[in-house]
Amino acid sequence: MSASSSKGKGKELATASPLPGPSSGSANPAASLSALWAYLLPALNHIVKSPTNTPDKAPAIDIGFYAGIHTACYNYFTSQSETKSSAQARTAEPSGTDLYEQLDKYYIDAAREVILGAPQDDSTLIHYIVPCFNRFSAGAMSVNRLLNYINRHYVRRAQDEDKGWLRLNDVLESVAKTITADDSREKISERLKEKRTDELKQWGYKPDGSGATMASAEACAEAASPPDRIISVSSLAHRRFRTEVFEPLLAVPVVKGTKAKNKKIPKATKTTGIPLPKGRLARAVKELLESKGGDEEERVRLVRDLAAALRLVGVRPDHPLRKRLDRFLQNV
Known part of the structure; x- marks a missing residue:
């Protein structure tokens, strides 16, 4: 393909019309999970997976389709709540659980498509992963706005019920050491808030406003949580990119030829000179940072974007890899 035709195609992608909604019919998208998912799926695929010339901005859908999805989600949640008796409501899963889990599966599949398309050559891995993540993340943020009713109705309720990224049991042990029998409920609650703030500080939050905002830090903390924690729709996508893409690339390969009873990786020492094996992403970063020549500005951009992706x-x-990237950026 010639350069001119490539530019023309890129321009065409960037100015493509928003995805129209499905033709109106008698089917009610809020009638069941399968009906709602069939209604949502074209929009999700367009927002998350469609080719675009601007990977930091997800493709749009028609405003009528956008409004229709909001209405369908609202009606689906409402109908679920209304069909449950008071006894069922106390024992059954909250309305929206099935849709949330279906969305989680969707992000698993979408992230696995990324890792399956990864090049075998370490020298091109970061050049592939960074734009893939930027595109995936832009789609995730767009879907988060599109399906914000899930956040407001389902995620917020789950967090109020201690099912969010940070649960009482996670902090009880450390907080209990500072609680006395004379402490009031308000004082205990304040200690728990302090523990939550301490957790967010690990992700760059600073109460004086000089670091990341609380919302930004909490998004990272959500994505770092185990898969059983209920988190916002955007963090749900980022968490799956971590579990399905980054963690396999960060995994250290098992040393071949070792017996089952002795699978420990030998430590590198000055006397043996045995190098420690590295995961694919660590090898790719090493090659990128130690490469000579090339476009220095592009290298810095790749490192900065990769560091931001790992955090998010x-x-x-x-x-170790995050620390190495941070050290490099501090010296730029």
Whole structure:
């Protein structure tokens, strides 16, 4: 393909019309989960997966389709609540659980498509992963706005019921050490808030406003949580990008030829000179940082975007690869 035709195609992608909604019919998209999902899926695929010339901005859908999805989600949640008796409401899962789990499965599949398309050559891995993540994340943020009713109706309720990213049991042990029998409920609640703030500080939050905002830090903390925690729709997508893409790429390969009873990786020492094996992403970063020549501005951009991606998907700040990327950026 010639350069001119490539530019023309890129321009065409960037100015493509918003995705129209399905033709109106008698089917009610809020009648069942399968009906609602069939209604949502074209919009999700368009927003998350469609090719675009602007990977930091997800493709749009028609305003009528957008409004229709809001209405369908509202009607689906409402109908679920109304069909449950008071006894069922106390024992059954909250309305929207099935839709939330279906969305989680969707993000698993979407993230796996990314890892399946990854190049085998470490030298091109970061050039592939960074734009893929930027595109995936832009889609996730757009879907978060589109399906915000899930956040307001389902996620917020789950968090109020101690099912969110940080649960009482997670902090009870450390908080209990500072609680006395004379402490009031308000004082205990204040200690719990302090613990939550301490957790957010690990993700860059600073109460004086000099660091990341609380919302930004909490999004990272949500993505870092285990898969059983109920989190916002955007963090749900980022968490799956971590579990399905980054974690496999960060995994250290098992050393071949070792017996089952002795699978420990040998430590590198000055005397043995045995190098520690590295995961694919660590090898790719090493090659990128140590490469000579090339476009320095592009290299810095890739490192900065990769560092931001690892943070956003919930890779811990003390991870060796995150620390190496941060050190590089501090010296730029």
